[in-house]
Amino acid sequence: MDKKSHDHNFKNLFLDFPTEALELFFPKALHLLGKVKAIxxxxxxxxxxxxxxxxxxxxxxxLFSFEKQQLLLWIVEFQEDKSKFSIYKLLRYTTxxxxxxxxxxxxxxxxxxxxxxxxxxxxxxxxxxxxxxxxLHFEYVFFKLFDFEAxxxxxxxxxxxxxxxxKMNYSKDERAAVILHAYTGLYELASSVLFDKYVDFIDVYAxxxxxxxxxxxxEMTHHKETMMLAQYIxxxxxxxxxxxxxxxxxRxxxRxxxxxxxIAATKENIIEVLALRFGxxxxxxxxxxxxxxxxxxxxxxxxxxxxIKEMDDKGFFS
Numbered sequence: 001m002d003k004k005s006h007d008h009n010f011k012n013l014f015l016d017f018p019t020e021a022l023e024l025f026f027p028k029a030l031h032l033l034g035k036v037k038a039i040x041x042x043x044x045x046x047x048x049x050x051x052x053x054x055x056x057x058x059x060x061x062x063l064f065s066f067e068k069q070q071l072l073l074w075i076v077e078f079q080e081d082k083s084k085f086s087i088y089k090l091l092r093y094t095t096x097x098x099x100x101x102x103x104x105x106x107x108x109x110x111x112x113x114x115x116x117x118x119x120x121x122x123x124x125x126x127x128x129x130x131x132x133x134x135x136l137h138f139e140y141v142f143f144k145l146f147d148f149e150a151x152x153x154x155x156x157x158x159x160x161x162x163x164x165x166x167k168m169n170y171s172k173d174e175r176a177a178v179i180l181h182a183y184t185g186l187y188e189l190a191s192s193v194l195f196d197k198y199v200d201f202i203d204v205y206a207x208x209x210x211x212x213x214x215x216x217x218x219e220m221t222h223h224k225e226t227m228m229l230a231q232y233i234x235x236x237x238x239x240x241x242x243x244x245x246x247x248x249x250x251r252x253x254x255r256x257x258x259x260x261x262x263i264a265a266t267k268e269n270i271i272e273v274l275a276l277r278f279g280x281x282x283x284x285x286x287x288x289x290x291x292x293x294x295x296x297x298x299x300x301x302x303x304x305x306x307x308i309k310e311m312d313d314k315g316f317f318s
Contacts, residue, residue: 033066071104108140159189166206
């Protein structure tokens with residue numbers, strides 16, 4: 001995932017988690033209109049005033065249909081650079097969509113994603129009046145992710161929130177905890193496909209170094225609640241290594257290397273988990289574990305190591 005394709009990254013995020021985005025940024029809609037029955041992504045280019053005009057850098061609107069038979073057209077614009085935001089373009093785009101979807105309530109929203117304090121605010125509304133008569137009033141829903149305190153969202157069960165944690169506000173001392181909460185929360189709340197897709201998002205926007213990744217992985221292996229994630233990351237890394245090897249023409253060798261790597265890593269994990277939980281692993285147990293070469297059997301033992309309440313020879317190796 002490339003940080004330069006910022007709009008594309010955030011657009012994909014809302015495509016994959018539209019209801020979760022609504023829950024986070026516009027929960028009143030769900031409270032007042034009921035459950036979402038259908039979602040449509042509007043792929044419509046805003047109208048141009050002239051053929052020479054460049055297209056508007058606005059993201060795809062989302063049309064929600066609710067159980068109370070109401071329509072809500074949610075326009076979300078993502079801005080990493082506030083100097084590029086134009087409330088006038090947003091107004092034109094909003095009125096175009098109001099004309100195209102007269103039955104829907106159109107809600108323009110702008111999400112500013114830069115992690116810095118502003119000296120000067122952006123223009124938040126437009127108004128024109130004359131002689132106590134109001135001719136135009138336009139405003140939009142404003143959000144700045146840096147105004148969100150990351151620690152306030154640790155316990156919110158929303159995968160979108162977990163992905164966005166690194167873009168929120170936190171101190172240097174909280175950085176490791178924020179990234180760890182992002183990893184573990186996404187792993188627990190999203191499918192493996194979406195985890196693989198958006199763990200890169202977390203890495204890119206948190207600007208995680210290789211040293212930080214190693215330290216976080218080490219931290220995961222020492223806590224019961226994150227051991228499953230640590231195992232998944234390790235196996236995923238081995239699989240990616242194999243795929244790269246295949247691309248380089250090393251298919252057979254990499255397959256063998258991956259199999260051996262998984263076996264060795266799983267044995268190491270079993271012994272490490274047992275030692276962490278019970279303080280000591282006898283040489284007999286270590287020998288029995290090392291003599292097993294079946295991957296499925298080793299994975300079953302690893303799960304037992306996490307779940308057993310006491311070290312029972314017969315029960316563990318049965």
